[in-house]
Ligand SMILES: Nc1ncnc2c1ncn2[C@@H]1O[C@H](COP(=O)(O)OP(=O)(O)OP(=O)(O)O)[C@@H](O)[C@H]1O
Ligand code: SF4
């Protein structure tokens with residue numbers, strides 16, 4: 001049994017107006033944002049989740065933190081089931097750091113007020129220890145104590161993101177999910193934040209789930225990487241092997257299109273040519289088929305399973321593990 005176990009998790013959303021659909025006598029369309037994802041993570045392990053915009057990364061994170069309900073599947077932490085349960089104490093052990101700290105921090109609260117309030121409401125420490133704990137949290141995220149008195153708008157983007165991390169750490173989580181946590185930051189402040197996440201993982205034994213559309217950033221902080229495409233995992237490998245020898249054509253294409261670490265792409269620029277098909281209208285067989293340079297007849301007929309030579313080396317392509325990947 002692993003510390004965090006995500007098994008066959010599926011999340012669906014109803015799209016458009018239910019009322020409008022009912023008036024027309026139709027069922028509202030259902031979009032499967034996460035389609036049967038499974039993975040496991042140990043204490044202190046860092047899992048990267050990468051994929052293009054809309055592939056379901058944030059939805060998967062929200063399902064794990066309980067912010068969206070799962071349609072099916074199981075999520076367990078330390079052997080206890082989370083999916084469909086309202087176990088606040090257990091849920092508190094999984095915390096999320098969001099992309100844009102400026103919009104998630106209350107602009108009228110100083111850092112100290114915000115952290116103290118959290119510690120008090122969740123009864124993390126006795127009242128007389130709250131001030132000390134705030135100071136410890138500032139040390140943990142490597143911010144000066146003087147910033148305890150600051151309002152969010154008086155801080156830089158990097159400092160605000162550290163406050164966002166301190167806020168997540170205040171609840172003493174075992175799992176920290178960082179969703180595009182450096183995407184909004186200047187390139188020059190990305191690396192120090194990634195280093196901080198790495199050292200928190202080492203020092204606190206946190207399980208880290210690091211989500212980004214940026215392969216280089218994911219590579220820097222992850223022991224293992226799961227590549228997502230249209231709601232499914234198409235490759236799940238140890239980081240070094242994935243980058244040295246990617247097996248899924250989608251992973252290869254992502255890598256070919258990836259910018260070097262620290263170089264931002266222009267807004268709206270896609271990592272790959274063409275758009276993924278709509279999750280409302282999936283192609284038959286392999287869902288990467290319409291964009292895949294290696295697509296063969298079998299790809300239209302049979303959806304490939306996520307399989308490989310071992311549990312830790314898996315890819316969902318009929319030809320992923322063949323010597324010669326291109327069929328004759
Ligand atoms: N609340 C919602 N209602 C309806 N559809 C949703 C909802 N949230 C997400 N979706 C859809 O689910 C799919 C996955 O979205 P999600 O936000 O998880 O992708 P993502 O990989 O995090 O993308 P990005 O890189 O842009 O953050 C998308 O098609 C999105 O439009
Ligand atoms: S199964 Fe076929 S279409 Fe899908 S990624 Fe592999 S080669 Fe391409």
Ligand SMILES: [Mg+2]
Pocket residue numbers: 057058059179180
């Ligand atoms: Mg997202």
